[in-house]
Amino acid sequence: MDDDVTFAVLGTGGIGRRTLDVARHKEGLTPVAACDRNGVAVDHDGLDVDELLDATEGNIASGPEPDGDTPATPTDDYASDGGAAAVGGGSVGDGPASDGVKQAGDDAGVVASAQGEPTETPIDDVIEESEAIDAVLLALPNLEHDFIPRVAERFAGAGYEGVLVDVLKRSRVIGMLDDRADTLEASGITFVCGAGATPGFLTGAAALAAQSFVEVESVEIWWGVGLKSGYEDNRGTVREDIAHLDGYDIETAREMSEDEIEELIDDHDGRLEFHDMEHADDVLLERAGVCDAEDVSVGGVLDVRSDEKPTTTTVRVTGTTFDGERGTNTFELDDATSMEANVNGPALGYLKAAVLRNRAGDYGVYGPSEVMPSF
């Protein structure tokens, strides 16, 4: 079929695995490759997702999720060793181990799947197959800020012509991707960056809601996440979020032990409230001309002891119309929609839309406020 999209997932932690899960519910999306730190699975007729998900169920970590921060180990390796040390979508950094990387073990993860092969160069292995892959979702822990940009560069270096999508969070990574825009464009890559929930879905909603106005004065993104049953799968994200609490930063959050994190969560009765988070919504909306980055605020409430959302996820865009009226347009997600649904649905939606643009010859780096995700 013409409209069919084949895709690969780099990293089979929470986000990578859920992407494979959600893709089963979407038409025209065929996963053909997946990899983690130790293994790679490729089947150009389509992976057996059920089997793969079962096999990778243990890929959980408390380290930085995509776009975390500086890694625990020297990162020049990633470029030279094919990414072996970096791939894993979550198995990185566990507890206070700023000098240790938790290994999932030789027979855990993708290699435990009947479809998996052990490898020391998982990213290179996928790149080698990439001529038959329309799109690649980078569900990698961004160990260094420039890790995802550098992975993108490696795809470009190999002459990849297709789509790359990431679900990074931090504002500072966007510029690093923009710096590589010419290289990616020359290769024939369409890159959609920050294509999860926030940035991503909610950034797009803000850009759309801004259409009533000729001047936007503020964008407020406020999220609620109930993460009781999903807690184990998302420890990395929780740790990263802690960096946004008053009195914490990326370094202090990284250095906390599991016990210290549990204690902190106890002190807050399982409910953490965040303000002024460094989410790339700000630079992405500025990049799209909607408003200045400083006019964008991202915050929310995380409840790790309930699956009910502690607050409703809302985007509020306030501006002035051409006829001089001031107003606030609002986008609200139903409390019944999980964080997972709102990250992975849009990630695949942006991926599909990017494939259409790539096929039309439209290359370069785009943000989620410049692409309408496909359904």
Added chain:
Amino acid sequence: MDDDVTFAVLGTGGIGRRTLDVARHKEGLTPVAACDRNGVAVDHDGLDVDELLDATEGNIASGPEPDGDTPATPTDDYASDGGAAAVGGGSVGDGPASDGVKQAGDDAGVVASAQGEPTETPIDDVIEESEAIDAVLLALPNLEHDFIPRVAERFAGAGYEGVLVDVLKRSRVIGMLDDRADTLEASGITFVCGAGATPGFLTGAAALAAQSFVEVESVEIWWGVGLKSGYEDNRGTVREDIAHLDGYDIETAREMSEDEIEELIDDHDGRLEFHDMEHADDVLLERAGVCDAEDVSVGGVLDVRSDEKPTTTTVRVTGTTFDGERGTNTFELDDATSMEANVNGPALGYLKAAVLRNRAGDYGVYGPSEVMPSF
């Protein structure tokens, strides 16, 4: 500047004139041509919008607005005479005159502007200048259902490489544009159809709101319009809307006299409530794969005696997530945002976005749920 967009407006009725107005507040949009039934104004350095708006202030009508219905006069003329009889953005059909077209008079409209020149072939005149025009907004009354599709064809016939955007309403026109997609694509045209408020802005919001779900069961678009001061400028739209009232259809609405319309409005104390309107949101969302057309409903309340909105404009998308939860995501426009702000802002937003795609070589027919409008 690289990002600068030059555009033309065909038709200087309510929508065409407001588009020129809103464009003054947007960066990088330079109007270089405008025409109506009797005249054309072209200045590739940029029209003097203030002067043009003053001159065209009388271009108001009660006939069908863009995408109205079958015309009062034979339409083969439109193709052969350069569209002279058809252009005017509103000066068509006034009252019961199913055999008469109200003429604005030789010295009304664009020709009354110091920038205007009289012409009998306004559309052809714009087409002649179109090599230097990035985008054309078709703010034409769609006298026949296929009028706008045929205008698009004429641009393609002249080898136009650029953007066409319309703000049509009716579902049945979309297929006619799709039928011409190959012709438009071959010419190098990027056409965004139905790019006003509904369809348009709200269709896009529905497509985005659907991203939480893997299956969408309903899309409800509900609008409120307070049209007291804008009533005179929007009589055509009101007449068209009346066709959606219980007991009325396009034919009966067309044949009503001004007095009959006023009487009807009196009977409803100035407030008309509409259900199940034929708005192209349905086919556009189906086309984008979001849901079946029949799962989309469009309705609203029009108050011609108040500028306050009688109800809040809302998009509600109900669906099921990949993890089996059912929910409703909501997009709500502030009551302070006028219908005009919500039609013309998005129309220009879609136009700008379409120019970027056109410049990237992405041609064809797109709906508003496939393009993220630029700011």
